[in-house]
Amino acid sequence: MNGPQTPVSQEQSRPTPPSTPRPVNTVLGLSQAEATRRLAEHGRNEIQREQTRSPWAVLLEQFRSPMIALLLGAGGVSALLGEYADALAIGAIVVVNALIGFLQEFKAEQALVALRSMTAPRARVMRDGYAVQLPSAEVVPGDVLLLEAGDVVAADAHLLEAHALATNEAALTGESAPVDKAARAVAADAPLAQRSDTVFLGTAVTRGTGLAEVRATGMRTELGKIAHLLASTSDTETPLEQRLAKVTRTLLLACLAVVVLVAALGLWRGQGWMTVLLSAISLAVAAVPEGLPAVVTIALALGVRRMAARHALVRRLQAVETLGSTTVVCTDKTGTLTTGTMEVREVWGTHSHAILFASAACCEASLGPDGKEGTGDPTELALLRAALARGIRREEIERERPRVMVRPFDSETKRMSVLRADGALYVKGALEVLLPRCRADTNTVSASRAARELAGRGLRVLAVAQGNGPEEENLELLGLVGMADPPRPEAVEAVAAARAAGVRTVMITGDSLETAQAIGRELGILQPGEDAAERIHARVTAEDKLRIVRSWKERGEVVAMTGDGVNDAPALREAHIGIAMGRTGTEVTREAADLVLTDDNFATIITAIHEGRAIYENIRKTLVYLLVGNVGELTLMLAASLVGLPMPLVPLQLLWINLVTDSLPALALVMDPARSELLARPPRRPDEPMLGPAQWRYILMVGTLEALLVLGVFIWADPAHDVDRARALAFSTLVFAELLRAFAARSATRIFWEVGPLTNRLLLGIVIFSVGLQVVLYELPAARGLFGLGALHPRELGLAFALGLLPVTLLEMTKLVRRVARG
The missing domain is CATH 3.40.1110.10 (Calcium-transporting ATPase, cytoplasmic domain N)
Structure with a gap:
């Protein structure tokens, strides 16, 4: 008879808790006194966690934007000049924007704390000749672990005995199949996946029993070494942050140049410092889209809410849009592309x-x-x-x-x-x-x-x-x-959708090359004629994953990286967006990620890419809509100053336009439904600016058109005779022009009725509400006094509304002419 025979009735001895200790085997283990001494010497057996951001840190991060700094500066100067209404309005903008961002990101932080609390590992060790159960954090070098199927290994340990022992090391190596273990020495420099004489912290025992002497705990384990790699990586600024920063810098430079020009002209004409400062504040308010930070934050927050409904927890708001810019998805195989079960x-x-x-x-x-x-x-x-x-x-x-x-x-x-x-x-x-x-x-x-x-x-x-x-x-x-481990059925469709969207899928796994390539072909990741070395990476280590991500980034790609094991965490941190698995992912991986998938499903990533592209499209068209208004206001104020006219609008009127009649429609624009054809397009080039030459030409042309229209109205109303009435007429004309232009802003090519007015009922309701609000201002004496408005007859309000129709009518007719010209 070959091999050891085990009678069915005999079972392995199972260690018992300290309440009923009994001797097990001949291995005595450490004494409790020695274990206490070693715990003090080596420290607790824990992987150091990233410091969770405090609520104050999350809140302060919301004030990092240069545009927020400019608004705070404008508000401060307004307060110094006694323009308290302006200062309070600007302060309210900043506070609302900060609160929205804070609530979203703090909510994500708290959700991760909840995920972390789901695990409380314990270990069975020999102490003074008895099997005891204790928190794994108290395991020390020299302890003897008792292992059996279902246990999670509490430290890196050398096997003393192994009886049909196998462990699942997917969290550490990415290898999906159980690894057979034996109590016989292998070379010390053997690859991690081939160290059959060692069990590792965080891996699970799938079958058999064993005894193992602890050799390393905490950050000295293999998992700890991988966690150290996180220190060599850094958070990557998202494409949205980069693009908005460029737009902000452009606006700041333009604003500074115009303010300096107007201030110089005012001083040259002999105007007082107070008048010059008031003019400068007016121009700053006119140039800056105050509602943009809030609009972007709300757009991303809505994306966060929609992603949560689609099984994705977003840790950073910008991560939603970053997926829309993604050109390469580096993904783990086991449990993400596959089911994770044999x-x-x-x-x-x-x-x-x-x-x-x-x-x-x-x-x-x-x-x-x-x-x-x-x-x-x-x-x-x-x-x-x-x-x-x-x-x-x-x-x-x-x-x-x-x-x-x-x-x-x-x-x-x-x-x-x-x-x-x-x-x-x-x-x-x-x-x-x-x-x-x-x-x-x-x-x-x-x-x-x-x-x-x-x-x-x-x-x-x-x-x-x-x-x-x-x-x-x-x-x-x-x-x-x-x-x-079979592919997820939905992953096959998701990989095909990614390919159609121009997004490369790269499989990175610890499995063998043959298994990886077979799964890659079945999923459609690897197709005939494609370079397998670029699409499939097998038997990779944590260092390899980090190198692969950095290589794609150096080629100018926007990289998303998925993973569940600790060996994935450094690459997740290095990628533009890291995506962790919520069900099977380790704590270190979740903390390193920007996005956590609660269903561990690759198809969710493709949904997020579609969501991200839709958000980017909506943010861009909203930004164009807002900047047209700001360029129009700035051009109006600059032109009036150059020809020596009084200011057509005062700062509080400009704030009303930017906040109420611009920002409210902008909020509706960023909620436009996502178009299905977005995934049929190739991804945006990583170097593509938020606003290209075509968008800037449109902004300047339409903004100048609105400025000339309102300036003409202001001059026609004779400001020399009654400046308050002239400002009231110019004010209403500009408000109505910008509100109505929101319908044309939904599409650069389709007429507003082709887009479907009822597909964005919120925009329709906001425009109607804002028009009514503008009319009510003239009916309330207190409001007229606050805004410095003269009384207007209903016929004059009707004239202002009719004149406000001119820009949107011209824009829609231009779309028709271009369509006819293209045939």
């Missing part, structure tokens, strides 16, 4: 029912009541699920043909056998081990060729045989079972 993909042999029956009869694992979840080795669970699909139940086999003898799987023998009460012996294991023990027939001749073919398709091959009596000799080879 599955029988193919059965080779004459009688597949007999093969699956023998597989179920030679198992230690057990399925749960639902037939899906269970306990035991993932490979055996896959066999039991395949057998159950054919109506074969292990519990019925156990009841009808009880086990008499079991030879457990061992990494040396590479096989397992079970003798049943009817004399039948069922054996499963590696084909090269079983073939010499099988009778030569047609199956055995062609089995090697079939095994090579299955392995070439990335399948893990298991041979199944049957015999009579306890001896593992003269067996009949029943066939082969090919298993793999």
Whole structure:
């Protein structure tokens, strides 16, 4: 008889908690006194976490924008000049914007705290000759860990004993299949995935039992070394932040130049300092789109809410838009592109029912009541699920043909056998081990060729045989079972959608190259004629992942990186956007990420890319809409100053326009529904500015048109005779022009009724509400006094509304003319 025999009735001793201690084995372990001394010397067995941002840090971060700094400056000067209404209005803008951003980001921080609290690992160790259970943070070097299936390893430890022991090291290496362990030394410089004599912190025991002496704890473990790599990475500024920063710098420079010019002209004309400062504030207010920070924040916050409904938790608001700029997605395989569970993909042999029956009869694992979840080795669970699909139940086999003898799987023998009460012996294991023990027939001749073919398709091959009596000799080879971690069905569609959207999908995994390429071809990541070395990376380490991400970034790509293991965390931090798995992801990975997928699904990433592109489109058209108004106001104020006219608008009137009649429609514009064709386009070039030459020409042309219209109205109203009335008429004309222009802003090519007025009912309601609000201002004496408005007759308000229709009418007619010209 070959290999150790284990009577079915005998079970491994299970360590007991300290309340009922009893000796286990001959290994005494450390004394409690020595353990206490070593804990003080080496510190607690914990991976250092990133410092969670305090509420104050999250709040202060909302004030980093140069535009916010400019607004605070304008508000401060207004207060010094006694323009308290202006100062309060500007302060309200800044506070509202900061609160919106703070609430969204602080909410994400709290959600991560909740995710972190879901795990409270404990460990079983030998202390003073007894098995005790204690928090894993109290494990010290020299402790002896007791391991069995279902345990999470509490530290890096060298094996003293191993009985059919296997661990899942996916969190550390990315390898999806369990790794067999043995208590025999391997080379100290062996790759991590080949250190079969060591178990590692954070990995899970999938089968067997063992004893292991702790060699490293905390940050000295392999997981700790990977966590150290996080220090060499840095948060990357998002494309949206970069583009908005460029627009802000342009606005600041333009504002500064105009303010200096007007101030110089005022002083040259002999105007007093107070008048010059008031003019400067007016120009600053006119030049800066005060509502832009709030509009961008709200647009991203809405994206956060929509993403949460689609199983994605956003840690940073800008991360939503960054996905819309993504050109390369580097993704882990196990659990993201695949289901994360082994599955029988193919059965080779004459009688597949007999093969699956023998597989179920030679198992230690057990399925749960639902037939899906269970306990035991993932490979055996896959066999039991395949057998159950054919109506074969292990519990019925156990009841009808009880086990008499079991030879457990061992990494040396590479096989397992079970003798049943009817004399039948069922054996499963590696084909090269079983073939010499099988009778030569047609199956055995062609089995090697079939095994090579299955392995070439990335399948893990298991041979199944049957015999009579306890001896593992003269067996009949029943066939082969090919298993793999199958692709998620929705991931195939998602990869195709990414390809159609011009986004490269790059698989990075710790699995073998054959398995990775087979899955890559099945998913559509790797297609005929494509360079496999660029699309598929196998057997990678944490350093390799970091190098791959940096390589894509150096080529000018916008990179998203997904992962669940600690070995993914440095690359997640280095990428433009890091995406962690919420279900299977480690704590270090979640803390390094910008986005956490609560369903661990690659398809969610493609949904986020669509969402990000829609948000970018809406932000850009909203920015154009706002800047047209600001350029119009600035041109109006500058032109009036150059020709020596009184200021057509005072600062509070400009703030009213920018906040009420500009920002409210802008809020509706950023909520425009996402168009389905966005994913059919290639991604934006990483160097593409937020506003290109076409957008700036449009802004200058339409802004100048509005300025000339309002300046003409102001001059016609005779400011020399009644400046308040002239300002009131110019004020209303500009308000109505900008409100109505919002309908044309929804599309650069389609007429507003083609876009569909009712597809954005919020915009329609806001425009109607704002027009009514503007009319009410003239009916309230207190409001007229606050804004410095003269009384207007209803006919004059009607004239202002009619004149306000001119810009939007001209814009819509231009779209029609261009369409006709293009044929």
